Amino acid sequence: MCAATAQSASRSEELTLKEVISKYSNVSPFVIIKSDITRRSFVYTERALGALDKTKHQHQQRVLIGSNGDGERAVPVSLLLRDGTSIIAMPSPHAKNPYVVDEIGGKLYITDQGEIVEEVEYWYKPHYYDKFTSAGTPMWQVASARPQRLDIDPNSHCHFWHKGGACKFCNINANSTRSRKESNIQKQLQAQDVYETVREALKQPGAFTNLKMSSGSILSGAEIFDDEVEMYIEMLQAAGANFRQRKFPSTLVASAFNERQLARLYENTGLMTYTSDIEIPNEELFAWICKGKHQEVGYREWKRRIIAAVDIFGRGNVTSGIVGGCETARPHGIRDEAEALKVVLEEAEDFAQQGVSMVHCVWVPMQGSAFHNQETPSLEYYVQLAKGLSDLRVKYSLNADMDNYRKCGNHPDTDLDRGRPVAG
Amino acid sequence: MTTINEEIAALLRDSGVSKVLATADMQGVPHILLDQSITINDEGQIVYLELTETSQTNVNLVNSIWFKRRVAVTVSTGKETYQIKGTPAYSIICGPVFEHYYKQALERNPDYDLSTVWLIEPEEITADTYAHRRSREQAEHPLVMHLDRLALGTI
Numbered sequence: 165m166c167a168a169t170a171q172s173a174s175r176s177e178e179l180t181l182k183e184v185i186s187k188y189s190n191v192s193p194f195v196i197i198k199s200d201i202t203r204r205s206f207v208y209t210e211r212a213l214g215a216l217d218k219t220k221h222q223h224q225q226r227v228l229i230g231s232n233g234d235g236e237r238a239v240p241v242s243l244l245l246r247d248g249t250s251i252i253a254m255p256s257p258h259a260k261n262p263y264v265v266d267e268i269g270g271k272l273y274i275t276d277q278g279e280i281v282e283e284v285e286y287w288y289k290p291h292y293y294d295k296f297t298s299a300g301t302p303m304w305q306v307a308s309a310r311p312q313r314l315d316i317d318p319n320s321h322c323h324f325w326h327k328g329g330a331c332k333f334c335n336i337n338a339n340s341t342r343s344r345k346e347s348n349i350q351k352q353l354q355a356q357d358v359y360e361t362v363r364e365a366l367k368q369p370g371a372f373t374n375l376k377m378s379s380g381s382i383l384s385g386a387e388i389f390d391d392e393v394e395m396y397i398e399m400l401q402a403a404g405a406n407f408r409q410r411k412f413p414s415t416l417v418a419s420a421f422n423e424r425q426l427a428r429l430y431e432n433t434g435l436m437t438y439t440s441d442i443e444i445p446n447e448e449l450f451a452w453i454c455k456g457k458h459q460e461v462g463y464r465e466w467k468r469r470i471i472a473a474v475d476i477f478g479r480g481n482v483t484s485g486i487v488g489g490c491e492t493a494r495p496h497g498i499r500d501e502a503e504a505l506k507v508v509l510e511e512a513e514d515f516a517q518q519g520v521s522m523v524h525c526v527w528v529p530m531q532g533s534a535f536h537n538q539e540t541p542s543l544e545y546y547v548q549l550a551k552g553l554s555d556l557r558v559k560y561s562l563n564a565d566m567d568n569y570r571k572c573g574n575h576p577d578t579d580l581d582r583g584r585p586v587a588g
Numbered sequence: 589m590t591t592i593n594e595e596i597a598a599l600l601r602d603s604g605v606s607k608v609l610a611t612a613d614m615q616g617v618p619h620i621l622l623d624q625s626i627t628i629n630d631e632g633q634i635v636y637l638e639l640t641e642t643s644q645t646n647v648n649l650v651n652s653i654w655f656k657r658r659v660a661v662t663v664s665t666g667k668e669t670y671q672i673k674g675t676p677a678y679s680i681i682c683g684p685v686f687e688h689y690y691k692q693a694l695e696r697n698p699d700y701d702l703s704t705v706w707l708i709e710p711e712e713i714t715a716d717t718y719a720h721r722r723s724r725e726q727a728e729h730p731l732v733m734h735l736d737r738l739a740l741g742t743i
């Protein structure tokens with residue numbers, strides 16, 4: 165794990181998108197395209213931006229980690245491929261080799277060096293989008309809509325940043341401060357706003373298959389994270405008051421709570437599934453990249469708590485996210501991609517054996533994060549990672565419906581599960 | 589994409605006419621589904637409404653759109669039968685088109701929870717009654733037949 169002794173494949177040796185699709189002919193090309201667009205980022209042509217219809221498409225969103233748009237101009241919040249695969253990414257003016265979204269003959273396409281790669285679509289607005297709560301809050305600032313998921317992120321400020329412990333890939337506090345300043349998006353949500361927005365969202369037939377909550381970590385309370393747990397209970401109860409049964413398809417992406425906190429959450433809310441992200445599945449790298457988490461809880465305890473959640477939520481109802489590729493970051497990351505993949509998949513297998521699916525997103529070195537000027541690994545790395553994680557679920561009969569292509573859409577590995585679903 | 593003529597399009601639009609969708613899994617194992625609600629849209633694409641997210645048909649269609657594997661739709665009144673081969677081009681899971689069909693499915697049966705609107709683009713259309721198959725066979729393989737059919741005294 166020392167940068168001085170490890171080797172990295174030279175960038176010029178990297179296979180192109182076409183070559184990767186041809187080499188991995190049993191992996192969905194849509195998932196490969198999604199990974200590469202996220203990894204390399206994209207920009208819009210004037211024609212493509214002209215196709216954005218603000219009466220139909222989403223052009224602003226409450227975003228926890230990432231950005232709420234990098235320019236003066238409204239841009240679509242994201243893209244959808246023909247097969248229903250979501251691309252969760254924002255255009256980046258800083259990207260070195262971006263794809264280009266263009267409008268050609270009345271349709272939108274992702275293009276590369278002037279060649280059409282795939283057709284895309286902008287995300288549509290949900291019906292609640294332009295409405296306001298009784299307190300006057302725009303509903304789009306309360307709930308964000310992925311193609312089939314309702315996101316309620318009640319707190320966009322993370323305490324780990326206070327003492328220099330922010331995860332190095334994350335820009336949450338930088339983004340929420342900017343969103344507050346530029347778009348007046350509040351960092352904390354009010355329970356009544358959540359109740360009213362969810363009530364409105366549920367009026368739209370067939371719009372959502374999952375309700376997800378997430379936020380920055382809150383370390384305060386009698387025990388670490390107690391206040392975070394209480395906030396989620398209040399918000400989940402507010403959202404849950406709109407359902408006719410107590411439990412409803414829902415996911416929490418939160419800090420690693422202890423068994424007492426998890427039981428309180430489960431027993432007092434409609435929550436059905438739980439995610440806590442291990443982020444970097446290697447203790448030494450976790451200590452470097454997720455310094456705050458390691459100092460306050462520690463890698464082993466964070467992992468133990470995630471696995472303990474299986475006893476409360478059930479097998480298949482607990483996942484753990486990783487920032488795929490971040491394990492190769494300079495200077496302490498594993499620069500040899502084959503070695504990095506081996507380390508990640510071995511740890512993922514240990515999680516899978518204990519009933520937890522590891523799911524990955526594609527690392528984007530974002531502005532506002534400590535790693536903003538780093539480079540992601542090759543596309544091939546991401547294809548092998550997605551396939552490797554999906555294969556583990558087949559091997560251990562682990563179902564990841566809670567985090568699938570339409571309930572989340574940010575994990576190339578669970579997108580692949582769609583082609584060979586595992587029964588729960 | 590090829591164009592379906594108005595006569596066959598009318599059969600596809602008729603909910604009283606039998607329609608069958610044939611798909612195959614990645615090992616080539618076939619799977620057949622009878623669904624009279626299969627129809628055609630204004631763009632000439634065949635519309636199949638999948639109600640079950642992880643049904644064998646849906647999984648096969650996902651693999652078909654991913655790996656450009658063809659599927660077949662047979663439409664038959666008993667007297668007339670046509671087979672249409674094509675490739676799934678769109679798997680619609682959200683947006684106004686999805687909402688339109690979601691509501692339509694609910695009207696048909698309040699228990700229906702639509703998973704996916706599949707749009708299949710036709711590539712090859714063949715008339716598929718016995719008479720059609722036989723005349724094709726005679727034209728393309730005139731030597732393939734039993735001799736007794738040509739014996740003196742037969743029709």
Ligand code: SF4
Binds near residue numbers: 329330334335336379
């Ligand atoms: S815990 Fe890490 S990844 Fe999560 S919000 Fe805080 S800094 Fe970001």
